[in-house]
Amino acid sequence: MTQLRSAVAVALLCGCTLPNPAFNDRGAGDGDTGDGDQGDGDPSTGDDDPGTGDGDGDTTTGPGTTDTGDESTDTGDACPPALTDCDGQCIDLTSDNSNCGMCGKACGDHEVCLASDCVPVKYVFVTSVPGNGQWGGLEGAAQLCGELAGNANLPGDYAPWLSTADEFPAKTYSQIGPYVRTDRVIVASSWEDLTDGTIDAPIDRDESGAPIQPSPAPGCQLQYAVWTGTTNEGEYTEPNCGDWDIDASQQSKDGVVGDAKSQVAWSTGALCAQHCSAELPVYCVQQ
Structure with a gap:
């Protein structure tokens, strides 16, 4: 007891840490390794060894490390293969x-x-100016398309997506894509893509790139109707307001419309026809 008190006094005077006698008692452990019932206290082989990575305090290979652990930051997150x-x-x-x-x-x-x-690209847009079925034929609608495109500084010539029995897009259009809206969103990558029944994005922008305004067709229950008289494949279909050149007061005349908010019924609107007195826009397509 006198020797232990002397050792304590010396330790306090020199500022050292006093060894725990329990770790010096090798006789009560598991032989030469010193692994006793209270766990491995040997700093060279035990659970708290910072050199082997087996202990909770390992900073070289355990969880949370910077080289192989769960929170590794060596390589960072790579882009997916397609990007x-x-x-x-x-x-x-x-x-x-x-x-x-x-x-x-x-x-x-x-x-x-x-x-x-x-x-x-070839631009396609919905006219910001609506009209009834009396367009003055395809020529009158084409004139409106050209004027609006010019006002918006769009390049090229434009034709309306309208049909008569003699003239329709599948017959008269240039058929060279890709076709994009005026906000440069791709509608179809080619003529074949444009006329395969479904487009890649709805044509719901006007010549300036602004979202279109509502143009209701009550007879078809559409809020964004567009005159077409044309199938999704670019072929002529009836009725077409007397080739788009009638007096709108003729109460018996209708015209097929499309849905500008649809990627499927964009041209036919399920083959619905609206009375020709309705004020609706048309699609214009660059040639």
């Missing part, structure tokens, strides 16, 4: 207008990125 890292953003180089085919390659004002290439 490419462009300045910290995961980008689809096949369709991004600002990074087309490679990071930093931007498409022009009247181009979109399609299959990693910048390609010229």
Whole structure:
């Protein structure tokens, strides 16, 4: 007891930590390793060894480490296989207008990125000016399309998505895409895509790129109706307000309309026809 008190006094004077006698009693452990019933206290082989990674305090290989642990930050989150890292953003180089085919390659004002290439577009829009079925024939509707496109500084010539028995889009259109809205959202990547029955996005923007205003067709229960007289495939269908050149006061005349908010019934509106006195817009398509 006198020796123990002397050791305590020496430890206090030198500022050292006094060894725990329990860890010095090797005789009560499991042989040479010192693994007793109270757990492994040997700093070279026990659970608290910072060199082996077996203990709770391991900083080299255990959970929460920075090289192989659960919270590793060595490599970071990579972009998915279909995307490419462009300045910290995961980008689809096949369709991004600002990074087309490679990071930093931007498409022009009247181009979109399609299959990693910048390609010229054909604009399609809904006229901001409605009219009844008396358009003055296809020529009168085409004149309106051209005027509105010019006012919006859109390039090229435009034709209305209207049909007569002799003239209809599948017969007279240039049939070269891709077709985009005036906000550059792709409607169809080609003529075949435009006329396969379903478009990629509804045509619900006017010539300026603004969202269209309601144009109700009560007879068809549509809030955004558009005169067409045309099937989704670009073919002529009846009725068509007397080839779009009748006196709107003729009460017996109707015209097939489309739904500008639909990707399926965009041209036919389920083959619904509205009375020709209704004030509705038309689609205009760049040629």
